[in-house]
Amino acid sequence: MTHSRLLFTMMNNPIRAWSQRLLExxxxxxxxxxxxxQRVLEIGCGRGVGVEILLGLGARHVVGLDLDPQMISLAQKRLxxxxxxxEVFVGDAQAIDAPDGAFDVVVGYGVIHHIPDWRAALKEVxxxxxxxxxxxxxxxxxGFTSARAIRALFGQPQVAVFSGQEFRSGLESSGLRVSVWREWGELGVVGCADK
Ligand SMILES: C[S@@+](CC[C@H](N)C(=O)[O-])C[C@H]1O[C@@H](n2cnc3c(N)ncnc32)[C@H](O)[C@@H]1O
Structure with a gap:
């Protein structure tokens, strides 16, 4: 199985959807x-499960964008x-096709580490x-993206490798102030930042 095929399979199965809905x-x-x-944008929306979940949290309108046309086509069918x-469309989080201040909320479920110029994507957020x-x-x-086993599975180098501190400073230099930060020992983080 190719690396991209493996990632596609990992992102498109009922267990992933269950985890996104009930845990994450x-x-x-x-x-x-x-x-x-709220007016919500999901960057890297994949097949649209997140858009559906965010609408279920009461959002007024949810826009999803993803670089991969195949994912957007799946999302359009789902939604x-x-x-x-x-609304879902093919787009790049490094240059979001939306006016300044268009959204109340932006959500990213594990997408920034897929983006070569991840600091530009945070600036766009x-x-x-x-x-x-x-x-x-x-x-x-x-700690996760540069682990030997992960590099072997998904190819190396990973597209974007950053520490918690680097990600935090990327947020701050994009005008975002961290308000919740739950980090698991340089492996992963969930949180939010306010403008
Ligand atoms: C790990 S998947 C996550 C998909 C979905 N959010 C989920 O949680 O199941 C990352 C997604 O980000 C998309 N992506 C990668 N680079 C992107 C970019 N520059 N702009 C927008 N989407 C991007 C990929 O096509 C892929 O669908």
Whole structure:
């Protein structure tokens, strides 16, 4: 199996969807109603499971973007019946096609470490958030992305390898102030940052 095929399989199965819905989102964002009335952007939305979940938290409108046209086509099929409250498109988080301050909330489920110019992507998150808006993130850190077994599985070098401190400073230089930071020993972090 190729590296990209392996990642595709890991991201597109019922266990991943279950984890995103019942473990990751409640830990990262909160319960039903947590996004009531908000305009939300998910960067790296993949097949659209996250968009569906975020709408279920009460968001008014959810936009998803992903670099991979195949993922966006899967997302469009999944979200067909919710088309009045969702929009998904092929796009690059390093240059988001949206005006300044367009969103109340931006969410990234493990996408920044896939982006070569990850600092540019964080700057874009800061730009498209309104003042007072919030960015929720879950990310793998250097201890995980540079581990020998992970490099062997997914290829090396990993696209973007950063420490917790580097990720934090990327957030701060994008005009985002960390308000929640739960880190597991340089392996991964979940948290949020406010503009
Ligand atoms: C690990 S997958 C996560 C997918 C989905 N959010 C999930 O949690 O199942 C990372 C996703 O980011 C997308 N991606 C990678 N680089 C990107 C970029 N520069 N801009 C937008 N999406 C990107 C990939 O195509 C992939 O769908």
């Amino acid at each position: 989102t409640p830990l990262l964002i909160g319960p039903r109603g947590a996004l009531a009335g 067909g019946s919710m088309a009045d409250q969702t 800061g730009r498209v958030l309104r003042s007072g808006g919030r960015y929720y993130f879950e990310e793998w850190l250097r």
